[in-house]
Amino acid sequence: MAFAAFSGGSEKSSYKVPRKNSTKVALALLLPGMIYLALFFITPLASLVATSLEVPDASGEIGRYQYGFEIGNYWYVIQTYWPHIARSFVYALAATILSLLISYPLAYFIGVRARKWPLIQKLALALVIAPFFISFLLRTFAWKQIFSNESWIVTTLQSLHVLAPDQYLVGTDFMVIFGLTYNFIPFMTLPLYTSLERLDLRLLEAGSDLYATPAKVFRKVTLPITMPGIISGTLMTFIPIAGDYINASRDFLGSSGTQMIGNVVETNFLRINDYPSASALSVLLMAAILGLVVFYVRRSGTEDLL
Amino acid sequence: MATEFVARGSDLDLVGIRKDFPGFTALDHLDLHIPAGEFFALLGPSGCGKTTTLRLVAGLEEPTSGKILIGGKDVTASKPHERPVNTVFQSYALFPHMSVLENVAFGLRQRKVDEPLKRAEEALALVQLGHLSQRRPQQLSGGQQQRVALARALVNRPSLLLLDEPLGALDLKLRREMQIELKAIQMEVGLTFLHVTHDQEEAMDMADTVAVMNKGHIEQMGAPEALYDRPHTVFVAKFLGQSNLFIGNVAETSANSIGIEVAGYKISVPKDRAEKHTGKVAIGVRPEKADLHQQKPAPSSSENLIGPGEVLDIRFTGVSNQFLVEIPNIGLVTVFEQNEGNSTVALGDQVYVSWKVEHTFGLADLPDSVEE
Numbered sequence: 040m041a042f043a044a045f046s047g048g049s050e051k052s053s054y055k056v057p058r059k060n061s062t063k064v065a066l067a068l069l070l071p072g073m074i075y076l077a078l079f080f081i082t083p084l085a086s087l088v089a090t091s092l093e094v095p096d097a098s099g100e101i102g103r104y105q106y107g108f109e110i111g112n113y114w115y116v117i118q119t120y121w122p123h124i125a126r127s128f129v130y131a132l133a134a135t136i137l138s139l140l141i142s143y144p145l146a147y148f149i150g151v152r153a154r155k156w157p158l159i160q161k162l163a164l165a166l167v168i169a170p171f172f173i174s175f176l177l178r179t180f181a182w183k184q185i186f187s188n189e190s191w192i193v194t195t196l197q198s199l200h201v202l203a204p205d206q207y208l209v210g211t212d213f214m215v216i217f218g219l220t221y222n223f224i225p226f227m228t229l230p231l232y233t234s235l236e237r238l239d240l241r242l243l244e245a246g247s248d249l250y251a252t253p254a255k256v257f258r259k260v261t262l263p264i265t266m267p268g269i270i271s272g273t274l275m276t277f278i279p280i281a282g283d284y285i286n287a288s289r290d291f292l293g294s295s296g297t298q299m300i301g302n303v304v305e306t307n308f309l310r311i312n313d314y315p316s317a318s319a320l321s322v323l324l325m326a327a328i329l330g331l332v333v334f335y336v337r338r339s340g341t342e343d344l345l
Numbered sequence: 346m347a348t349e350f351v352a353r354g355s356d357l358d359l360v361g362i363r364k365d366f367p368g369f370t371a372l373d374h375l376d377l378h379i380p381a382g383e384f385f386a387l388l389g390p391s392g393c394g395k396t397t398t399l400r401l402v403a404g405l406e407e408p409t410s411g412k413i414l415i416g417g418k419d420v421t422a423s424k425p426h427e428r429p430v431n432t433v434f435q436s437y438a439l440f441p442h443m444s445v446l447e448n449v450a451f452g453l454r455q456r457k458v459d460e461p462l463k464r465a466e467e468a469l470a471l472v473q474l475g476h477l478s479q480r481r482p483q484q485l486s487g488g489q490q491q492r493v494a495l496a497r498a499l500v501n502r503p504s505l506l507l508l509d510e511p512l513g514a515l516d517l518k519l520r521r522e523m524q525i526e527l528k529a530i531q532m533e534v535g536l537t538f539l540h541v542t543h544d545q546e547e548a549m550d551m552a553d554t555v556a557v558m559n560k561g562h563i564e565q566m567g568a569p570e571a572l573y574d575r576p577h578t579v580f581v582a583k584f585l586g587q588s589n590l591f592i593g594n595v596a597e598t599s600a601n602s603i604g605i606e607v608a609g610y611k612i613s614v615p616k617d618r619a620e621k622h623t624g625k626v627a628i629g630v631r632p633e634k635a636d637l638h639q640q641k642p643a644p645s646s647s648e649n650l651i652g653p654g655e656v657l658d659i660r661f662t663g664v665s666n667q668f669l670v671e672i673p674n675i676g677l678v679t680v681f682e683q684n685e686g687n688s689t690v691a692l693g694d695q696v697y698v699s700w701k702v703e704h705t706f707g708l709a710d711l712p713d714s715v716e717e
Contacts, residue, residue, distance in 0.1 A: 244405050245438035247425040249452035249497070259451070263442045 091318035102312035112319045120303050120320060127299040127324070130212070131281040134219035135227075138276050139269065141220070142227040146268075149228075150235030167228050175222055179291050182218055183209055186292075210294030218286035223279065227272040234268025270339050278328055300324050354381040354537030355416030355429070355504035357402065362411035364397055364561075371397040372561045375411070379554075384531050384538045386552035388545055390584070394561040395541045396435075399507050402539065404428045416504055426455070431498035432507040435514070437490045439482035445469065445493050446478035452501040468500035469493075471530065488519045495527070499534065508540040512547065524551055545585050549573065557581050573631075577620050579712050582629050589678050590629040590708075592715050595622060602702065608674035612649045612705065619707025627708040627715070633681040634704040637668060637690055638697040649705060651675060652697035659692055670696055 094107030117124070149167070153160040170178060186192060186208040196202040208214050238261065246256035262269075284301025287293035293302070300320055307317035362375040372394045379385045387395040400406040402413060404425035413421045420428050431452065439448050446465050453461035469475050472492035482490055491511060498506055511527075512520045528551050531538050542548050548555045549569035556566040557580070565577045576582035582590065593607035602613045603622055614628050630649075644650060654672030661667075666688055668680045678698050682688060690696060 239436075239438070241434060241436050241438040242440060244403075244425070245432070245434060245440070246451075248403055248405070248430075248432045249501070250426045250455040251451075252426055255455060260440060264440075266442075 087318050088322055090314050091322050093315045093318075102314075104314055109315070112315045113323065116316050116319045116323065119316075120300070123298050123300050123303050124320075124323070124327075126297070127281050127301070128327075130216055130219060130287070130299060131277050133216045134223065134280050135273050135277045137216065137220040138224050138227040139273060142224055142231050142272065143269075146228050146231035146235050150232045151238060151240070154236075164232065167225050167232075170225065176285065176291075179218055179222065179285060182221065183292055186214060209292060210289075210297065212297060214292045215287045215297045215299075218292040219280050219283060222283075222286065223276040226275040226279070230272040230275060231265065231268045234265040238264060266339060270336065274332060274335075278332070281328055282324055354383075354535060356381050356414070357505055357537060357539065358412075358414040358417075359398070359402070360412040360414070362398075362401065362413070363409045364394070364401060364406065365409045370561055372401075372408075375562060377556065377563065377566075379537060379539060381416075381537055382535050384528065384540065384551060384553045386540045386542060386548035386555045387558055388542055388548040388555050388585070389558035390543055393558040395543075395558050396509055398558075399432070399509050399539065399541050402505070403430055403432050403507055429504040430507055431501050431503040431505075432509060433491075433494045433498050433511040435510045437482075437494040437511075439490055439493055439497070441481065441483055443481075444478065445474065445480050445482060445485070448482060448493060449478075449497045449500055451497065456501070464500055465496075468496040471499070472496045472526075487514055488523065491515060491523065495530070499530070499536075502534070503536065505537045505539060508538060510542055511540075512542075512544075520547070527551065549585070555585075557584060559584075575618055575706050576629075577708060578710050579627055579708055582706070582708060587632050587679060588629040589632060589635065590627050590712065591675060592625065592627050592711060594625050598622065603707070605707075607651075610649075610651045610675070612651070613646075613702045614705045614707045615703055618703070618705065620709035621707060625711065625715075627711050628705055629708065630700045630705050632667070632679040633665070635678070635680045635698050635700040637670070637680050637682065638699060639690065639694065641697050642699060647702055648699045649702055650697060650699045651678070653695040654678070654698070656690060656692055656694045656696055659690070668696075670698055672698065 089106065090104070091112055092106070092108045092110070093104035093112075094109045096103035096105050145167070149160055149163045153163060184190070188207045188209065193202065193208055196208075197204055197206070202208075242260055242264065243256050246260045247253070251259060281299075282301050284299060284305050285291055287297045287299040287302055288305075289295065300323075304317045304320050304324075307313040307320070357377070357379040359375055359377040362372055362377075363370070364372040375394075375398065377398075387398060389395045397406060401408050402415075404420070404423060404427075408421065411421075412419055415429060439445075440451065443451070446462060446469065449465035449468050450461040453464055458464065466475060466478060469478050472495055474489060474492055474496065477485060477489065482493060485493065491514075494511065508527075512523050515523060524547060527538075540548070540552060549572075552569060554566065555569050555572055557564045557572065559580045565572060565581045572581065572585055576585060576588070579590065582588040591605070591607045591612060593605040593612065595603050596606040596611065597604040601617070602615050603619055605612050605614065605626060605628055607628075612628060616622065619626070619628070638652075641653070642648070642650065651672055652670075654670045654675075656668055657671050657677070658669040659666060660669075661684075663684065665681045665684055668682065668690065670678045670680060672678055680698060
């Protein structure tokens with residue numbers, strides 16, 4: 040179910056009962072993938088969980104830990120970092136909603152309105168993907184320059200009294216959410232486009248023929264039919280945003296007041312060598328996201344979307 | 346919503362409709378009147394503008410010029426959702442995310458009709474699908490989907506029901522069944538039906554009035570029997586059933602008939618069955634109206650006679666035998682004879698072809714291949 044949600048989702052799925060001897064072939068074909076998963080996903084995951092339960096080494100040397108099954112690490116990080124955890128999910132929620140609001144009309148234009156002009160459709164799609172040709176670090180840094188304290192944008196906003204003379208943009212919640220939204224829009228637009236591109240416009244005509252106003256047609260027909268795209272798009276943005284550590288970082292768009300879980304994990308792992316705390320946070324983040332995703336997909340998948 | 350819904354069907358009038366698409370004109374000066382309660386068929390080949398006409402009435406296209414009136418009310422500027430019409434789409438266009446019942450209740454819910462589900466259940470019962478109301482449309486067969494589409498439109502009791510080749514995707518047997526059912530439903534509910542089809546048998550079988558369309562205009566309109574008996578143009582003569590056509594010049598004119606000289610033969614047409622009375626004309630006769638003779642029959646003023654010619658092909662279709670006769674200077678003539686088990690005509694025989702003068706029809710135009 041959760042995996043189907045990522046595929047962009049189709050209304051019709053064809054069920055084919057495989058013949059018995061093809062099961063063996065399928066297993067053989069799956070084997071390389073299984074080995075890869077075992078080596079590069081299961082093993083590190085187990086190691087991460089093990090690390091999250093470690094205690095400081097008996098020697099007391101900084102950065103050295105030994106196995107200890109210390110569940111208390113989790114209580115410690117929750118107590119210490121709960122503002123960062125909460126902030127991560129608030130930022131992720133805000134940026135996901137903003138990207139959805141921006142991407143849906145965009146994807147609708149490319150996938151539905153531009154059908155008549157295939158060239159424009161392809162060009163628009165290329166433009167959605169084009170930012171990937173430049174490193175996102177560079178692009179994020181460019182935004183920092185654009186919104187820097189001396190930039191004309193900030194000085195104009197200050198002279199218009201939208202910002203106080205001592206107020207700036209870089210380092211604010213707004214700036215981080217802006218950066219997150221900007222960076223993840225393509226991940227929202229593409230699944231939405233896949234859904235909208237195969238939307239049968241005759242269904243919309245049928246809706247209006249059955250007395251539904253354009254707004255009603257959108258709510259009762261377009262939206263529910265493209266729901267698989269919305270679900271996969273929101274998952275594709277929400278999950279990576281919740282773990283992002285670039286946009287909120289002090290080096291980019293954030294400040295000490297905008298730190299997310301990713302930044303805390305980074306600091307604990309790389310700067311203060313508190314591996315158990317970093318691991319515990321990572322495991323917590325993963326569990327929280329998994330729980331939210333399962334809840335979300337269950338709700339939107341089984342309910343009648345009316 | 347301000348739309349008024351009448352319990353019975355309404356008149357439909359199209360006045361001087363023209364529809365241009367980029368690069369071509371789909372409809373040119375189309376005038377049409379359909380009386381309330383009638384089963385009206387628009388018949389024509391693909392690309393003749395019949396579906397465009399339907400979409401104009403539904404409001405899914407806007408006419409370049411002209412007016413559309415439903416029940417005397419001008420709806421030209423109305424949006425689709427404001428028009429008291431419902432469409433059974435060729436693709437059915439059932440909502441895949443809703444149950445069959447919810448599909449049928451959709452229009453009722455939009456109009457905030459009381460007890461939408463109860464009415465939807467009744468409509469499904471009418472098309473004998475009450476037991477499948479909780480299924481999704483994609484779990485149904487083509488014929489069942491077609492009935493859901495019909496129920497979804499009918500349940501709203503529209504003034505005018507538009508049917509866009511609704512039987513096109515069904516196999517022959519199911520199509521015949523649905524034709525009978527559709528006709529029965531129309532008589533039961535008394536709505537005005539506007540049915541678009543390219544299947545001439547379907548149109549003749551079901552409709553009270555058939556309009557034959559070609560290249561964006563109506564070639565001829567009338568009761569199916571009248572259209573078949575007396576086509577006015579080459580297109581109608583060939584599209585609606587089969588015809589033997591002959592080209593000749595009017596050689597003599599009497600009080601109630603004209604005589605046309607065709608390759609040395611004189612063929613008579615009653616004046617009131619001929620569209621054109623002078624010059625070069627096309628005349629014709631239906632294959633089943635013609636008879637074969639192995640001996641030259643005695644000439645008669647009430648019969649047209651051509652021949653002899655050679656029998657090139659005999660096709661046995663069960664009900665009838667179809668003969669293809671090549672008559673020198675005239676060409677191929679098709680004759681259908683009832684299979685009464687006494688035909689002695691064999692391949693290669695020399696035969697004469699005759700038919701009653703009153704079965705001849707004269708057309709207004711000439712086939713494309715013939716110069717004026």
